[in-house]
Amino acid sequence: MSKALDGIGAGKDTVLERRRTYLRRERMWTIQSQLRGFDAECFHFGSQSEGTTTPGLQSDIDLLFSRSDRTIMSVWEDWKSGMRNLLILHDDSTPPQQYLLQVISNNHTRTGDQSV
Known part of the structure; x- marks a missing residue:
């Protein structure tokens, strides 16, 4: 099963890298927001940030912006x-x-x- 998931781009390493990438994106957006004077946070969720999509599916990116x-x-x-x-x-x-x-x-x- 692991080999099959790796073959379609949904293996454990890929999933972990996607999750790390989206956590970094959240932090960067939050820092950028605060530097511009807004007290807000960004959260990614859904298949992209969870690493549960595969290349070629054209999955959307789900965002939540929270302002204090x-x-x-x-x-x-x-x-x-x-x-x-x-x-x-x-x-x-x-x-x-x-x-x-x-x-x-x-x-x-x-x-x-x-x-x-």
Whole structure:
């Protein structure tokens, strides 16, 4: 099995190298962000960063950027004063892998919906 995985570019060494590469990319983006004055972090996830894809599949790169001046709320009790608050929305009309974020102003009024 190991030889077969090595042959298609999905062996243990390749998987470990991909994981190290994406961890480095996360650190570089975070440092670059901080040097530009933003307090944010970058996270890679999915088949590329996990090393579970093979060359030729044209797998996408999944990213999450997290800014410390934002609050993502799943319930109203998570609302924080002085922060940009975003409420997670998800229902039967939303695809399983997607969520909507509704921008909430500092005084709890609706200011618009944004899809992510």
